[in-house]
Amino acid sequence: MRAQSLFARRLRRYYFWYTGSFIAFVALLAVGEQFGMSAGVIGHVFLFATIAIYAGIGVMSRTADVSEYYVAGRRVPAVFNGMATAADWMSAASYIGLAGTLYFSGFEGLAFVTGWTGGFVLVALLLAPYLRKFGQYTIPDFLGARYQGNVARVVGLIATVLASFVYLVAQIYGVGLITSRFVSVEFEIGLFVGLASILVCSFLGGMRAVTWTQVAQYVILIIAYLVPVTILSYKVTGVPVAPVMYGTVLGQLSEKEEELFTDPAEIEVRRQFAHRANDYAAKIAHLPDSLDAARRALIERLNQLRLENAPAREIAHTERALRDLPRTTEQARAVWERARTEAIERSRIPPRHAQAHPGDTPEKRDISRNNFLALVFVLMVGTAALPHILMRYYTTPGVVEARKSVFWSLFFILLLYVTAPAYAVFAKWEVYNNLIGSSIAMLPNWLASWGKVGMVAIEDINGDGVLQLAELSLNTDVILLATPEIAGLPYVITGLVAAGGLAAALSTADGLLLTISNALSHDFYYKVINPSASTQRRLVISKSQLLVVAVVAAWVASLRPDNILFMVGLAFSIAAAAFFPALVLGIFWKRANRPGAVAGMLAGPAVTLYYVVRTHPFFGGSMDHAWFDINPISSGVFGVPLGFLTIVLVSLITRPPPAEIRNLVDFVRYPRLPADDPGLHTESKLPPT
Template sequence: MSSGTQFSHQLRRYYGWYTGSFAAFIMLLAIGEYLGMSQAAIGHIFLFATIAIYAGIGVMSRTSDVSEYYVAGRRVPAVFNGMATAADWMSAASFIGLAGTLYFAGFEGLAFVTGWTGGFVLVALLLAPYLRKFGQYTIPDFLGERYQGNFARMVGLAAAVLASFVYLVAQIYGVGLVTSRFVSVEFEIGLFIGLAGILVCSFLGGMRAVTWTQVAQYVILIIAYLVPVVILSYKVTGIPLPQAVYGTVLGQISEREDELMNEASEIEVRRQYRYRADEFGRKIAELPVSLDAERAALIERLNALRLEDGSAREIALTERALRDLPRTAEEARARWEKQRAHALERARPPPRHATAHPGDTPEEVARSRNNFIALVFVLMVGTAALPHILMRYYTTPGVVEARRSVFWALFFIFLLYVTAPAYAVFAKWEVYSNLVGSSLTELPAWVASWGKVGLVKIEDLNGDGILQLAELTINTDVIVLATPEIAGLPYVVAGLVAAGGLAAALSTADGLLLTISNALSHDFYYKVVNPRASTHRRLVISKSQLLVVAVVAAWVASLRPDNILFMVGLAFSIAAAAFFPALVLGIFWKRANRPGAVCGMLAGLGITLYYVVSTHSFFGGSMENAWLGIAPIAAGAFGVPLGFLVIIVISLLTPPPPQEIQDLVDFVRYPQLPGGEGH
């Protein structure tokens, strides 16, 4: 038996014992809950036990060998690299955000499923085996070698850091979300609890520690994702196979949607939101007079309450309203525009779950279809260009294993993605049938729990004391985490889901942190600043960069910049526009040269960032500036074609690369050439 086969058998045995032990751990906690263990204790045990597992693997995998630290010694078997890639890939966006997006967007949310899975086909066909044949450590490494020097390397480095940092912030935000809810601590404290877990996994052992931790995290996250929806499927349909039976429940949801859309109370609430939007429109049109009038009215009301000995609560609320009032007309315009847009959104009936490309007019339908296609495109090419995913294919023993690990990664990802639509349907059925129409005095406890974190909001707009669908606001990030509570399942299931969400966020955060720190230490410090640096110094630099980046990302995440799925989508657009044209043409077209690649990467990245800033409200932009109605999350749809065009045109207008670079392309492309698999 070869050493590689023996190593693979050992891994199977170790992780088999680990999976069985984790299942027994869940059963023990379930028995503990039955015997009276508190929910707080269950939440704490899940959180700290799983972090302790990851930390233990990280400590045991510590290394000071450069090859082990950067690429896990290039000896990770295909199956386990597939599991690690799946865990690295299935971030908080996939675990926490995907089912929530499908819950709200219905058919339109399938763009994420289609794009993300389709992207791995591009990885297998266009990139993974060729990058493994090239060898080395990072994506900027390939760009520097293929496009002759540090200019292309530095552009690639900047793009890799930017895309990975945006993605990392989303993961740490997800960590804070999970820990703050299930350990009952402040959101910011939850961030840094999770940050400690991230650092212990990656700080000591680099890619070696991250790889074996990610395999362990995949086991937890897939169990956590499947268990509640299987139980919920059995509860609703009597069949514990949600992927096969959710279509029946979807038909019932369509009938319930018909009822809700025609209820007088629902129509009245949507009309009230329309009135509110019109009022905000009036105030915006009359600025700055309307702002002065509102401030004067609040001052007058506050004085009257004080003179008439009004209640302390009314006085406090009025003081708060006065304090929160915008200070300038510009600030008022920005805030009221956002509130007007929210009111207009609530005034419209939600899209029907099974309707493809919804819209009231042909223009809206066309815009919806354009966004669907653009998002699928961006997610596919973004998947094939994400540095932290492509780095995983440097860790396999050879080119054949790199191809096989793409297959295994797609299989392990499929297990979650084929379940996400069922998750959304069963969660929506529970909300539509058991929550909507309830008395506001008898709402389930989970509404208050998630309301404290600011992710569930209820407003009795028509004052009837009954919850209408239009009066309920649920953040997309809540659906998966709250489904066990929504369905009335044992709290141990909710704790399990939290542990799975934490595993998903931590596994991706580990990979992203390592990508950023390795790029800064290897591609910037070692390749550009100090090529004579010793092995020890390179690892010290990498670890220090890892620590700094982690703290900065946690600080940005504490500002709660946007929902998880948008931040992840933005990272895909950045990676797609910056890397995909340069990587694909660098492998398949010998004529691509340094001026073309550098200009193409800068042009693609520049137009993508410009489009996001000009169209997304977080940056002060507006969808009025959108081209073809494309949402900012799919900005890379403009950057990728521009990148290809610029690289091709400028490469043809400038001298071809030298013969040694064209030989490198042949070496990477054709496995039958002599010279081994490394470079």
Template sequence: MRRNAGFNRQLRRYYGWYTGTFALFVVLLAVGEYLGLSERVIGHVFLFVTIAVYAGIGVMSRTSDVSEYYVAGRRVPAMFNGMATAADWMSAASFIGLAGTLYFSGFEGLAFVTGWTGGFVLVALLLAPYLRKFGQYTIPDFLGARYQGNVARLVGLAAAVLASFVYLVAQIYGVGLVTSRFVSVEFEIGLFIGLAGILVCSFLGGMRAVTWTQVAQYVILIIAYLVPVVILSYKLTGIPIPQAVYGTVLQQISAQEDHLLQAPAEVEVRAMYRQRAQNYSAMLEALPESLEIERRVLIERLNDMRLNDAPAREIALTERALRDLPRSPAEAQQVWARARAEALERSKPPPRHAEAHPGEDEHESRVARNNFLALMFVLMVGTAALPHILMRYYTTPGVMEARRSVMWSLFFIFLLYVTAPAYAVFAKWEVYHNVVGSSLSILPDWVASWGKVGLVRIEDLNGDGILQLAELRINTDVIVLATPEIAGLPYVVSGLVAAGGLAAALSTADGLLLTISNALSHDLYYKVVNPQATAHRRLVISKSQLLVVAVVAAWVASLRPDNILFMVGLAFSIGASAFFPALVLGIFWKRANRPGAVAGMLVGLSVTLLYVVRTHAFFGGSMANAWFDINPISAGVFGVPLGFVTIVVVSLLTKPPPQEIQDLVDYVRYPEIAGERRMEP
């Protein structure tokens, strides 16, 4: 106990010095900017210095001990495990995407805040202490022991790899987004710069290196998240407590929304987008003839322009339109359907920020409410089932520390989540007052800079030279990263935010990579393929798998898949449907057996994936196939209850588990009896 207390004090001293040094580093860069240091240098210094710090911690934490590599020696104090869990948890989706979602969705975006935070209540009550009591290394470990053998282990392994890989791609995409913008390199190059930082952190030291790196990353990401919004709060309200005062700014936004809904120019532009959507509908109905007509019209227009010496810019635009025209009716079906959906979306009035479950009629409001509740449910249950989060509670010294660790995790996550709504409100005030209604010739610099990476788009549809709200399209991932520029803050604040976004993406990517590689090396190779493997060989296999998974994930991210928040939501649906029923019933119901668990995991996962494929445009699906109008991000709302029902029904129809498995449930669920055997390796 005395040694643990000394270790705690030592960690506090180390990270106290680290935090103070980082604050001094930011101040020195701010002074450098004031003295003329260029933005390019500041961006490079911020990102490469922070990556070097993480890499240094990874090198110093290298280990060849199996327990240290897989579970950090089970000696991480509760508070520091809470910080590491918060960093592991607050991915690029939380840091980069959450405020953007709240910006566009307003009240509806609170489903993410309530779902993600509420999920940790389930972790504390239903899973963390019991999994820590069980011991071992991974979630498939628990499934294999509780449900007797490798069938349940392999199903859990497949689900863990799938959920973690989808989540991992989103994080690496976020890394590429940050580095490409702030280091001025190609997106694909930015991906592999960040990938190098990820690998150095996790390759040499496994969970031990990842844990201490994530603590350092949490310090940077929370400072980076709070500083801009505190400055912006003081600028707009005179009070540097954004969480307490953003309501007054929200009232001003509500008044501005009334004006935007009624402004003649806004109404005109929305009508033009509605007409564009109707034109695309007509073209889709007339395929394949409409594609040939469109090609002939563009060719004739281009020939006329060349004959009449039209301006070079107009000729170039027509050539580009001809080049971008779909090459086949099948391609036209997909491209024009997406364009029609986008035009329809932009033809609608913007949702009021403070309105709960908005809709033009009662049916739309009911659909919005159902999707809000479904998303909140999936995120809450998914939080309690994601393997890379649950693995963190294997690293604490004991069960009580695991419970305290969940409490600390909630506290550190709360600091960011309670601030995200203020971020969205302040950013929206700046856009509504300083961007919308401005001449296109004098737009702020941030519009052009983020337009270069394709995340801000402007279309002067009515040709009046004035930017209407409907003509401005901002990707959700821009709001946090661009807020310092939107608010006119010094560039050093933008660099700080970029470093925070990178820390958030890297910390989660580290945990996910480790989860996947450990599952493949420990649960597949060691537990199934070669149970006689030495510790050295197991670590070699784990590190080689880590490299392969990292490169494949980076390649997938380079294809620029859907937005970060959707990909993360999909990972939650997969994790929730595959794991939550099997884990909860495995801990609290002795009658749950192997056939029931395997069937439940397969049914829940299959239904979830089927629903996503049927309803999401990325897979060629359509919301016309949706059940109860539930969005594909919430697909797990169908998989989770079906998983529970399947496990219960199949378990009752088959033989109960043997007595030793029922004894294992008692061991996991109740305080350890003196002299009782321990499950830890």
């Protein structure tokens, strides 16, 4: 106990000096900017300095000890585990995507805040202390012991890899987005620059290195998140307390929305986008003749331009249009359907920021409310079932510390989540007041900079040379990253925000990558294929799997599959459907058995993935196939109840689990057996019956 206390005091001293040094580093760069340091240099310094910090911690934390590699020696104090969990949790979706979602969705975006924070209540009440008392290393470990063998373990392993991989791709995508923008390299190169930092931490020291790196990353990301919005709050309201003051600005924003949405020029622009959507619908209806007609028209236009010696720019534009024209009927259908959907979105008046469950009819308002509740449910349950989050509670010294670390996790996450709504309101206020209505020829440079990486698009559809709201297309993920530039803040703040975004993406990517590689090496190779493998061989297998998974995830991310928030939402739905019923019933219902758990862990994710494929445009689906008009991001709302029902029904019609399994449930559930029973720390034994 005394050694643990000394260890905690030493950690507090180290990270106090680290935090002070980072603040001094930012101040030094701010002074350098005043003396003429260029934006490019500031961006490079922020990026490579922070990556060097994380790599340094990874090198210093390298280990060949199995317990240190998998669970950081089970000696992480509650406060620091809370910081590491918060960094592990606040991924690119929370850091980059949440403010943008609240910007576009307003009240509806609060489903993410409510669901994600509510999930930690479920973690504290239903899972964390019991999994910590069970011990071992991974979630499939618990499933294998509770449900008697390798069948449940392997099914849990597959679900772990699937959910974590989807989540991992989203984080690496965020890394590529940040590095490509702030270091001016190709997106694909930016992916592998960030990947190098991820690998140094997780490859050398496993959970030990990842834990201490994530604490350092939390310090950077929370400073990076709070500083810009605090300055912006002072600029707009005169008071530097954003969570308190944004309500005043929200009232003014509502008045501005009324002015913009009723502007005749804005109405005309949206009418033209509606016509475009109808044109695309007609083209889709008349395929393949419409594709042939479009190709002939472009060829004739190009020939005419060449005969008339038209300007080179006009000829090049027509050549590019011909080159980009879909080549097959199927490709044309997909491309034109996406274009039609985008035109429909631009033709609609956005929801008012403060309006709850928007819709122009009672039926649409009901659909909006149902989607809000479904998303809250999926995010809560998904949070309580994410393997890379639950693994963090294996690293604490005991059950009490596990409970405390959930509290600290919520506290550190709270600092960001109460600020995200303020970010959205202040950013929207700046865009509506200082950007909309401006001359397109005189727009600020940040629009062109983000346009180069495909995050911003402007189309003067009515040709009046003035930017209307419908003519501006902003990617959800750009709102936070571009807020300092939108508000005209010093570039050092922009670099700081990018460093925070990188910290958020890297911290979660580290945890996810380690979760996948540990599941493959520990749960598949060691537990299923070669139980007699030596410690050294197990670590070699884990590190080799880590490299393979990292490269594959980077390759998938380079395809830019979708926005970050949807990919993360899909990972939550998969994890919720696969794990939550099996874990909760495994802890609280002795009658749950192996056939029931396996059936439930297969049925839940199966219906979840089926629904996503049927309804999401990326997979060729359509909301015409939706059940109860639920959006694909909330597909887990169907998989979780099915998982519970399947486990209960199959368990009741099959043989009950044996006495030793019922005793395991008692051991995990009740404090009468010591939390640090030595039987838990040997991988071949269950607790004594």
